[in-house]
Amino acid sequence: MSEITDAKIKEENPEIRKTSGRSNNALDRLITFAAVIVLFIFFSIVAPNFFTIRNVLSLALQTSAVTMMGIGVTFAIITGGIDLSIGSVVALTGTVAVMVAIAGVPIWLSMLIGIITGVVTGLLNGLMVTRLKLPPFIATLGMMMVARGVALTITNANAYPAPQGFGGLGNNTIFETGPKFPGISYPVIIMIVVALVFSFFLSKTRTGRYTYAVGSNEEAARLSGIDIKQVKVIAYIISGMLAGLVGVILASRMITSQPNSAVGYELNAIAASVIGGTSLMGGVGTVLGAVIGSFIIGILTVGLTMAGANYFMQQIVIGLVVIGAVTLDQYRSRI
Amino acid sequence: MENFATDMEVRNSLPAQEVILEVENVSKSFPGVKALDNVSFDLRKGEVHALVGENGAGKSTLMKILSGVYQADTGTIRYKGKEVFFRDVTQAHEAGIGIIYQELNLIPHLSVAANIFIGREPTTRFGTLDEKKMNTDAVDILNRLNLHLDPTIKLNRLPVSKQQMVEIAKALSVNSEVLIMDEPTSALSESEIDELFAVIHTLRDRGVAIIYISHRLEELRHIVDRISILRDGHSVSTDDFSAISSFEIVSRMVGRKIEAIFPPKQNVPTTEKLLEVRNILRAGILHDISFDLYRGEILGIAGLMGAGRSELGRAIFGADPIDSGDVIMNGRKLSLKSPSDAIKVGIAYLSENRKEEGLAIKMRLAENITMANVREISKRFGVVSRDQEMEAAQKYVKDLNIKTPSLLQVVNNLSGGNQQKVVVAKWLFCDSKILIFDEPTRGIDVGTKYAIYELIGTLARQGRGIIMISSDLPEILGLTDRLLVLHEGSLAATLITANTTPPEILNYAAGVVTSIKGDTDMSDQKLTQVKGQP
Numbered sequence: 074m075s076e077i078t079d080a081k082i083k084e085e086n087p088e089i090r091k092t093s094g095r096s097n098n099a100l101d102r103l104i105t106f107a108a109v110i111v112l113f114i115f116f117s118i119v120a121p122n123f124f125t126i127r128n129v130l131s132l133a134l135q136t137s138a139v140t141m142m143g144i145g146v147t148f149a150i151i152t153g154g155i156d157l158s159i160g161s162v163v164a165l166t167g168t169v170a171v172m173v174a175i176a177g178v179p180i181w182l183s184m185l186i187g188i189i190t191g192v193v194t195g196l197l198n199g200l201m202v203t204r205l206k207l208p209p210f211i212a213t214l215g216m217m218m219v220a221r222g223v224a225l226t227i228t229n230a231n232a233y234p235a236p237q238g239f240g241g242l243g244n245n246t247i248f249e250t251g252p253k254f255p256g257i258s259y260p261v262i263i264m265i266v267v268a269l270v271f272s273f274f275l276s277k278t279r280t281g282r283y284t285y286a287v288g289s290n291e292e293a294a295r296l297s298g299i300d301i302k303q304v305k306v307i308a309y310i311i312s313g314m315l316a317g318l319v320g321v322i323l324a325s326r327m328i329t330s331q332p333n334s335a336v337g338y339e340l341n342a343i344a345a346s347v348i349g350g351t352s353l354m355g356g357v358g359t360v361l362g363a364v365i366g367s368f369i370i371g372i373l374t375v376g377l378t379m380a381g382a383n384y385f386m387q388q389i390v391i392g393l394v395v396i397g398a399v400t401l402d403q404y405r406s407r408i
Numbered sequence: 409m410e411n412f413a414t415d416m417e418v419r420n421s422l423p424a425q426e427v428i429l430e431v432e433n434v435s436k437s438f439p440g441v442k443a444l445d446n447v448s449f450d451l452r453k454g455e456v457h458a459l460v461g462e463n464g465a466g467k468s469t470l471m472k473i474l475s476g477v478y479q480a481d482t483g484t485i486r487y488k489g490k491e492v493f494f495r496d497v498t499q500a501h502e503a504g505i506g507i508i509y510q511e512l513n514l515i516p517h518l519s520v521a522a523n524i525f526i527g528r529e530p531t532t533r534f535g536t537l538d539e540k541k542m543n544t545d546a547v548d549i550l551n552r553l554n555l556h557l558d559p560t561i562k563l564n565r566l567p568v569s570k571q572q573m574v575e576i577a578k579a580l581s582v583n584s585e586v587l588i589m590d591e592p593t594s595a596l597s598e599s600e601i602d603e604l605f606a607v608i609h610t611l612r613d614r615g616v617a618i619i620y621i622s623h624r625l626e627e628l629r630h631i632v633d634r635i636s637i638l639r640d641g642h643s644v645s646t647d648d649f650s651a652i653s654s655f656e657i658v659s660r661m662v663g664r665k666i667e668a669i670f671p672p673k674q675n676v677p678t679t680e681k682l683l684e685v686r687n688i689l690r691a692g693i694l695h696d697i698s699f700d701l702y703r704g705e706i707l708g709i710a711g712l713m714g715a716g717r718s719e720l721g722r723a724i725f726g727a728d729p730i731d732s733g734d735v736i737m738n739g740r741k742l743s744l745k746s747p748s749d750a751i752k753v754g755i756a757y758l759s760e761n762r763k764e765e766g767l768a769i770k771m772r773l774a775e776n777i778t779m780a781n782v783r784e785i786s787k788r789f790g791v792v793s794r795d796q797e798m799e800a801a802q803k804y805v806k807d808l809n810i811k812t813p814s815l816l817q818v819v820n821n822l823s824g825g826n827q828q829k830v831v832v833a834k835w836l837f838c839d840s841k842i843l844i845f846d847e848p849t850r851g852i853d854v855g856t857k858y859a860i861y862e863l864i865g866t867l868a869r870q871g872r873g874i875i876m877i878s879s880d881l882p883e884i885l886g887l888t889d890r891l892l893v894l895h896e897g898s899l900a901a902t903l904i905t906a907n908t909t910p911p912e913i914l915n916y917a918a919g920v921v922t923s924i925k926g927d928t929d930m931s932d933q934k935l936t937q938v939k940g941q942p
Contacts, residue, residue, distance in 0.1 A: 279786040286779055289768035296727055296757060296765055297780035297834070298748030356770040 105349065105365050112369065116376030123379050126254060130261070136371030137264040138163075138319045138335075142342035143349070143363040144271050145315030148308040150346055151275075153288040153355025154202060154209030156309060158194060158216035159316035159342060163335035165224040166190045166320030171235045171330035172227055180238050184321045191317015192310055194220055199306030217339070224332040232329045243326030260322050267315065272360035284308055288355030344391070345370055348398040369394065425452040428617050429474070429505075429586055434483030436469055443469040445641045446483070451586065454615045456608060456631050458622065458649065461638035462661055462881065467621050470638070471588050474619075475507040476500035487586075506579030507588040512571055514563055514578075521546035521559035524578045549577045552614075553607050569600030576607060580616075587611065588619045593627060594714050605631050623712045625654050625918045637661055654920050655911060662881060662910035670886035671861050675868030677705035677889045682873040683755075683842055685724060688733035693719050695898040697733075701842065701873040706864065708884040708891030708905065709877040712917050715894040717877045718760055721844045724875075725757035726750040737842075751780055756835030760846040760877070762824070766831040769820040773812055774801035776819050776830050781838045804833035808863065828860060836867075843867060844875040849883060861887055881910050895919045 117124035142159050149156040170187030174180055194216055201212035246256030275281040283304045286294040295301055323334060347353065348369055349362025370391055377387045429451040436444040444466045451457050461467050472478045474485070476494030484491055487503060494500040500507075514523050521542045522529075530538040530545070546559035555573050563571060572592060579587055589608075593601045608618060608631050620632060628635065628649065635652065637644040637660045644660050683701040688694050694716050701707050709717045722728040724735055726744035735742045737753055744750050747757070759765035767776055774797050778785055785796040801815045808829045812822055819830055828848060835843055845864065849857045864887060868874045878884050884891055885905060893901040893916040900916040915921040 277791050279782045279790040279792060282775065282779075282782050282786075282792055285771060285775075286768050289770045290764070292765045293759075293768050294779070296725075296747050296759060298746070298751040299779075300748070356768065 105362065105369075109365060109368055109372065112372045112376065116372065116380065120376060120379035123376055128375070128379075130255060130257065132371055132375050133261045133264075134258045135375065136367055137258075137260040138323060139338060139341045139345055139370065140264050140364055140367040141267050141315045141319050142338060143345035143367045144267060144360050145312035146339070146342045147346045147349075147351050147358050147360060147363045148271075148275070148284060148311045149209065149213075150343070150351050150353060151284050151288045151355060151358045152305050152308045153291065154305065154308070155213060155343070155353070156195075156198060156312040157210065157213040157339050158198060158220055159312060160335045160337060160339035161217045161220035161224065162191055162194045162313055162316040163320040163323060163338060164332055165194070165220040166317040167324030167334065168224045168228050168320075168330040168332050170321045171233060171239065171324050174236050174239055175233060180236070180241075183239075184242065184325075187321040187324070188314060188317040191313045191315070191320060193313070194316070195310040195313020196306065198313060199309035202309065203302040203305050221332075228330050228332045230332055232331050235324065235328045235330065240325055240328035243322050243324075243328075260326070263318070263322065267318070268360055268364050271311070271315075275360055280304065280307060285356055288357075290356070341370060342367075344395045348395060350402060352402070366398075425455065427451065428453045428488060430486040431470070431474070432484045432486070434470070434473060434480045434485065436473060436478060436481050443641050444473075444480075447638065447641070447643045449636055449643060449646065451617045451619060452634075453585075453617050454612055455633040456612055456618045456620050458620045458628050458632040458635040459638065460622065460625070460628075460635065460657065460661060461644075465638040465661070466641040467638055468590070469641075471507065471590060471619070471621065474500065474586075475505055475588060501582055504583055504585040505588070506582065506584035506586070508572070508575050508579060508590065508592060510591045510594060512568075512575055514571060514575060516564035517562060519560050519562055520550075520557055520566070520574050520577075523563055523574055524549060524559075524581050526578070528582075545581075546577070549581050552580065552610075553577060554610055555607070567600070569596050569603060572596070572604065573607060576611075580611075584616065586617045586619070588621070590621045591623065591713070592620070593622065593624060601627065623918065625657060626920060639663060654918075655915070658911045658914045658918070658920070662914060670883075671858060671865055674862075674865035675704050675706060675889075677868075678703045678871075682737065683724075684734075684736040686734045686736065688720070688723055688730055688735075690719065690723060690728065690730045693897050694723060694730070697892075697894075697899045699892055699899070699902060701875060703871050703873055704868050705890065706868050706874040706876055706888045708888035709875060709894065710879075710881065710884050710891055710913055710917060711894035711900075713879065714896075715917065716897040717879075717894055718846050719897075720894065721757055721846050721875065721877050724750070725755055725844060727757060751838055751840075754839060754841035755844070756780075756838060756840035756842065757844045758828075758831050758835065758846060758848060760850065762827050762831060766834075767819050767827060770818060772816045773805075773810070773819055773822070773830060774798060774815045777801050777804055777833045777837055780834050784837070800837055801833075804836060807836075808833055809859070825857075825859065829863070832863060832867075840872070842873045842875070844877070846877045847879065848876065849878075849880065857883075881913060884913075885910065893917050 113124065122128060142163070146156045146159060166187040169190045170183045173186050174183035178186070198213050198216050201207045201215075202209050205212070242259055244258070246258050247262065248254070249256030275284065283294065283299050286297070286299055287301045287304045291301055320335070324330060327334070345367035346358065346363045347366065349359070349364070349366030351358030351362060373391055373394065374387055377390060382390075427450050431447060431449040433446045433448055434444055435442070435446055447466065447470060449470070459467050459470070469478065473480050476497045476499050479493070479495065486492070487505070492503065494503070515526065518526070524546050525542050530541045532538045543559045550557050550559070553573060553576065555577070557566075557570065557573075563574065566574070576587070592604060596604060612618060620628075622628060632649045634646060635649045635657065636646040637657065639661060644663070680703040681700050682703045685700070686698050688697045697720060699707070709720060711717045719728060723730045724744070726747050726749050735744055737755075742749065742753055750757070763769055768779065778797050778800060782792060785800065786792045798815055804810065805812065805815065810826050810829045810833065812826060819827055822830065848860055848864065864874055864876065876884065876888060888905045891903050891905055891908070891913070892899055893903065893913055895917055896919065900919070903913065
């Protein structure tokens with residue numbers, strides 16, 4: 074009974090295919106991806122300087138922060154939660170890293186301490202959600218305020234310049250070949266690595282699988298023996314850790330501690346995740362989706378600026394895109 | 409069916425009482441089911457009329473037609489002498505037919521008065537809420553029920569029984585002349601039931617006609633004037649309550665003979681104990697329950713709604729905490745603190761609510777099958793092997809004949825029967841030795857039921873132990889070797905299926921007979937009887 078080969082299954086049950094179920098999803102993915110291409114073409118026409126190597130590289134650099142935050146928050150959202158604290162955590166971790174470096178700690182270690190600070194905030198969020206049983210919205214809203222407050226307190230709301238060498242991570246590039254190709258910035262490389270690692274983690278590992286299971290049906294997951302508390306804590310830790318990474322990168326790019334930076338970034342990251350197909354109801358979402366969503370926002374921002382639209386106009390367009398993307402998603406899931 | 413036709417004619421009616429509601433030859437079909445077939449029924453002013461029948465007899469459908477939720481396909485309803493047709497709930501409500509559902513339909517954060525008048529709030533001439541009038545009117549209505557409640561108190565501050573009174577007050581606030589109560593006592597304690605009965609008496613004396621639906625036969629005699637029995641969508645009889653015995657009621661309720669909807673028996677229980685459950689206690693829910701499960705046996709758990717059937721299953725699985733008691737498997741005492749403990753030793757629980765508790769409906773078929781044992785396919789560094797997953801999924805799709813276009817189909821798109829099979833596959837993939845099926849065929853069509861029954865038989869034949877919780881009596885009788893009957897959280901009886909009858913089971917379940925019959929140990933003699941079953 075157990076020796077059923079693939080061929081046999083197909084023979085007796087010709088309609089069973091391994092991949093057809095994905096096609097729907099793949100099509101969805103394709104549509105979102107096509108949107109990116111269409112935007113590129115559109116802005117290339119309306120803004121002649123848009124599609125240049127220099128501009129594309131700078132777009133990637135600008136988008137990297139929200140992309141990584143979007144990847145992190147996607148984990149929290151898939152479990153059925155949310156993480157509103159990441160914007161403030163970016164500011165906190167950046168200032169912590171700079172302040173520690175100013176105190177004389179080696180650059181690499183101070184950066185690591187910054188990232189660990191992000192991990193700690195994520196852990197606290199996770200514990201508040203699973204142990205204190207707070208709604209994720211409330212727990213992370215509280216953390217958002219606390220993290221910002223701590224960042225402002227330790228810097229006394231000042232921007233302190235970081236020591237020599239702190240700016241390397243955010244400002245250096247590789248593959249530089251002269252003025253024609255200014256090289257790829259480190260943050261872009263980091264973003265690509267982060268996307269690959271967490272995409273693998275979410276789609277290929279046991280914990281990744283559990284993340285979906287918990288968000289899709291918490292009770293079913295519990296009755297299947299899954300430790301749902303652990304899964305949720307891990308999701309918030311990932312969210313906090315990536316916010317910490319972004320915080321360190323941003324502080325490095327500015328070579329100062331900026332306790333007032335990244336205000337509202339959490340909403341951009343959530344928007345990116347949602348545009349990329351993550352469901353706020355939980356159980357649905359991908360890392361690639363968050364990346365694409367973030368790039369849609371990035372392209373719109375840069376493209377509209379270059380096409381001469383002002384900041385207020387950009388806000389309107391991005392807002393409409395979020396609404397449109399989710400409406401489309403609802404419509405698709407109904408059929 | 410013919411022998412009951414005489415009963416229909418023998419309605420020895422009380423001295424001329426005005427008939428307020430008359431249902432004549434009402435039929436109602438749903439896709440694949442004829443829920444009501446020429447049902448007739450009449451209700452008199454100032455009477456309490458019980459409506460009883462097994463699950464699926466058509467009680468709720470009939471009530472939903474009377475209250476305007478459904479519309480009859482054929483037949484007529486006369487209300488106060490005039491033919492009526494309620495298109496929706498509001499029409500029935502305005503005509504004076506109120507219904508109190510089993511689940512309370514109240515808003516916990518609003519006041520008593522606000523709940524009574526919800527949707528019909530009195531307003532002042534400025535268009536704002538007239539709280540004063542609402543509160544005084546609420547007091548009037550509550551007084552009519554001999555209830556002295558503060559109308560401004562928030563509903564969630566009241567015990568369930570009082571909340572139910574508020575529900576009744578809400579129905580009366582529109583001057584209901586007919587009140588339908590669906591299992592009104594299911595959530596009440598003894599003393600609260602007395603309170604409810606006092607209110608019912610008050611209403612009856614004021615001329616309100618009450619249709620009272622209940623499974624608890626023993627409580628009917630305190631309040632009921634007449635009783636109508638439904639079975640399989642047909643009206644069986646209507647009698648004065650005093651003229652009919654409890655045993656007669658039960659036998660009419662289950663009178664149907666079991667059709668050949670069960671596969672031939674496949675499993676032979678052994679004498680090898682697989683599971684020993686000893687003195688399980690969970691305060692207020694399970695009282696000191698002990699039983700054994702043998703290798704290859706299908707053990708049924710019967711009982712009425714709220715008897716603790718699912719709770720017992722969940723307790724053995726570690727899904728609900730217990731206060732005391734032991735579960736022993738292969739001679740070893742188990743620590744069942746969470747489902748993962750139970751899964752590790754090979755116990756599976758197939759939930760009554762497949763969608764809510766059994767499946768991650770947004771996830772794929774293969775992912776659901778491996779969900780409880782992802783470890784098995786992610787042995788290298790926790791990385792899930794798609795190939796191994798597909799292999800496992802293919803095996804079970806084949807073995808259980810799951811009909812799906814793809815192994816990666818999202819389970820939400822599968823039919824109910826196939827979803828059930830996916831849940832079974834999930835637990836087979838964990839190599840479960842004991843499978844607890846909770847209402848395995850609820851919401852599944854007859855054809856697929858047969859397949860599920862066959863599957864359960866096969867699983868038992870392979871030497872697994874099966875516990876089958878079901879409110880479908882024929883199903884329990886058709887499949888199990890032995891059965892436990894629960895009554896209000898206690899073990900009322902342990903019966904050998906081949907030697908029992910539906911009335912006997914229902915008598916234990918309804919608490920009509922309370923002495924414990926049988927024991928938890930299977931003596932050799934009884935075992936031979938089981939083996940001798942076809």
